Each structure stands twice: as structure tokens, then as C-alpha cells.
Amino acid sequence: MSYIELKNVSYRYPLAETDALKNINYAFEEGKLYGIIGENGGGKTTFCDLIKGLIPSFYGGDLTGEVFIKGKEIREWESSALASTIGYIFQNPFTQISGIKETVFEEIALGLENLGVEREEIIDRVTSVVRQLKIEHLIKNNPNKLSGGQRQRVAFASIIAMETDILVIDEPTSQLDPKGTSDIFEIIHLLKEQGKTILLVEHKIDLIAEYADEVLVIKQGELITNGKTSDVFSNVNLLNEGVNIPQIALLSNDMKEQGKPFDTFAITRSQAREQILKKGSEKICH
């Protein structure tokens, strides 16, 4: 059974003249990491809001078709039950921080309090998640006075602490330095290893190439391409659709055009490294 399934889903915001999502069909499987990419304004965040149950309950508008989460249609879910099943990390960390808590510790605990988790359990979970995200030194700070990168880590911690089966993550690293970004991706990878199903919107295409099992490309509300990550990125024509392609995939394509293709089309640094070293040693052997 599919974990999340969309059948003929279209959606139009209130007062809008065109559909923000157009006839989308897709089945997500449990335990996989899905990269959602495409131009800004194309519908990626709307897609996330839909899975999270914010559409149409929060935004209003017209939703047609069906969305099944763990086999149950989204309109039949209680919002509290959905909140403990799907965690949502917002695009803008400045929005996610509640603004009503005076310490980072309380901020991270807020979601758990709302779910009615026992006090001891809350303390355990918050303590463990701040260690995991390397923000132990911030727990007594005021969340409203953190830097962009720190807020992004706190926002991430708040959601991980909820221990939901599904995570919808909208650009988790936009404010982070490269080291902080790779730390976050290690955690995302770890969450996947723990069996979480993850939908990830991210512009850092190298990281999508490395971590996503499958990629969905959304443009002007339509799902224009989807498939295994390696298949999607070996089609460099997607550049014309406003989709960024990893530099390594473009290099593989360059090598092909120069008549010296790699044996398999590399889309990540480690794949390319392997191919190049293999080519090098073949040359020496002959």
C-alpha cells in the first residue's frame, strides 16, 4: 500500500484565476526520501501544504481529487492526529519560531506540550534533539534573538522532537553555511535510515542528487517529470525548464559529448570520482 497517495489532485487558492496544482497523481512509498524541485512559484510549497493538511482546511480554496495519508483520505483526518503523523519544517525559519517562548528549550518543547506528551518525556526528547543538532549552547537563549542559521536549527529541532513518521521539509538549509548544511543533511539521512518518509524541497541540487531516492519536478502546478534521481538528472535538458542540474551531471554530459563518456552517468561527486579513477587505471593498464 502507498504511504501517501495523490489521485487527480487539483487545487486553486481562494480568488485565484488559475490552479496552483494541476491534476497530480503520485504514490509515495514508506521509508523513501523524495526530492521536490522546480522553479519558485511553481507549486512546491503548495504541494507541501497539501500533504500537511493545511489545504484546504487552513487556506480555503477548491481542492478536487483525493489525498490519502496511510490509506485514509486527508479530509477525514483529525488535525491533531495529522500533526503527530506529519512534521512540517517551514521554508522561512523566521516564520516557524513561535515568538511566544523565552528560551530555545521551551520553544522546542512547545509542540510536544501541545500533543500532550508527559513532562519527563518532553525533557528527554528535547535534551536528545539539541545534542543531535549541536545547539546545546543555545537552550537558554531567547529564540527571537537568534541568527538566521541558529533559528533554522531550532526550527528543525522542534520538528524532529515530535518524532513523526512523515517529514515534510521545505528548504531547511537556506540560511546555513556549507558546514551547517552538510550537518543537517546528515541528520536527514539518519532520519531516513530510521525509516521516516521524507519529502524535501531544496534548491541545493548537489544534495538532492546525493540523498534523494526519487525526484519530482513541479512546474506551473504540474508534475512535469519524476523518477529515480539518477534518471531525472541525466536529462540535462531539464535546465530549459528552470531546473538546476548538478554540476557533476553536467560534467558527465560534457564527457559524453567529447566522446569520452563515463561507463555510468555520474550525478554525485563520489560516483564521478570512482569513474575517473577507473578510467585512469584502465589507461595505465593498457
Added chain:
Amino acid sequence: MSLEVKDVSFAYPNGYVANENLHFTIEKGERVAIVGQNGAGKTTAVKLLNGLHKPTKGDVLVDGINTKDKTVAQISQYVGYVFQNPDDQIFNNTVKAELEYSFKHSKLTDEEINRRVERAAELTGIQQYMDMKPFDIPYSIRKFVTIAVFVALDTPYLILDEPTAGQDINGINRLAELMDILQGEGRSVITITHDMEFVADNFSRVIAMANKRIIADDSARNIFWNNDIVAESNISKPQIGELAEDIGSDNKILFRHELLEYLTRL
């Protein structure tokens, strides 16, 4: 004509020291990227350039004028600072009003103001959003609204604080084009960013910061190929550079065409 930062340190009123001994000059028409770890003091440093912060030690001179002798409003006629979070900057009801607001006390004619606002909208690609409420448009576009404000004001120095955050490939390309145009007009652009490919593609001079200080001020190539600096400032080489290092190239490769040439010669 230049921005001079002379042995500047800055401490917040609560005593927290955010910048120590910054020393650099940015010439008119120059383009500089500031990179480095979160919390290194990048944003504090650029706020010193437009007078939002005044040095606790040392001086910042804008075309020879000490920022300590002027108000932020006076300095911002010369140095435009686009906030990291557009929502900290925007407060008008429409995009157009946001762009026009800065001319409230201007002596320019209405015609000239209109011309500048329209041109700024065109260069930043926001024409279609002019009559909309700023908070009804996507975050990535909102960032271009805040950039357009200073493009219209025509400040000789422009500081962009993480303009690449959340931008798609179209937005990145638009930023690059915009910087080319501004540089062509002799304006300086100082950009804080975490996007290393954007840095390699668009900046010849890079300032790397770590722990409140500048640890390197050099070409992009020299900075990315100095592993001590890369590690200390929490940055990374662009992917092509990392791959070149993986396979043992020592030619300081940063770009795909360079690596391709190296590989096809093997």
C-alpha cells in the same frame, strides 16, 4: 572613492564583541563576496559599513566621510543595505509604494522617481508584482523587492545580505545579471552568501570570516584551494573543485570547463 574599514572592532551594548580588527578597503565599482560560518560576524560587519552600527574601535570611512559623524539616514544615501530577512525591511502596502517610499524626502522630480522605480523593477524582475501586497508574493521574490528599493535609490555602494537564500536558478541568474549591470555603472556590490558556486562564478575577490575576524581576503581560487581557510570558515569548495581535489589534481580547478580540459587530456 572607496569604503575604508580601518582596524574596526565592534561590541554590542551588552559587551558582546562581534567583530575584531577588521581592516579592508572596497574600491568604487568593485565586487566582493563575504563568506564564512554562521555567527562569524558577517552581518555585523556589513552593518558597520552603512552606519547601522558604529565602530567601538577604529573608523569606517565612506568616500572619506567618517560614519561616526553622520546619521544612518545620511549614510544610507551612499551605502544601501538589503536585510537578510526581507520581512524586517518591508512595511508598505504595495510593492510599488515600498519602492517609492525611499524618495519621500527626495528633491528629485516625480518623473525621475518614476523612471528609477520602473527601471529598478525591470532589473530585478518584479514588474508583475508592483500592485500586489508584499506579503502575498513568494519569499524569494520579496527579497528582490528589497533589492529593488536600493537599485532605485542608486546608492554607489550596495550590500546584499544572503540574496541567494531560497532562490532558484532563475533568481540566481537574475542576481548575477543585476550585479554585472550595477558594476558596469561603477557601483560596488558587497554580497554575503553561503552559495559557493555563486561565489566562484561571480566574484574575483572574496573575504572569508571566522570567529569575529577576517581570516582571508584573496581571490576566490586561492581561498577555495586553501583547506585551512575552508575548514576554519565552515565553507566548502564548489563541487567541481572538490572533485578535482578527490582525483588528485593540483591545478586549483574551480570550474567545469577546467576540469573537463584536465580530464580529456588524461
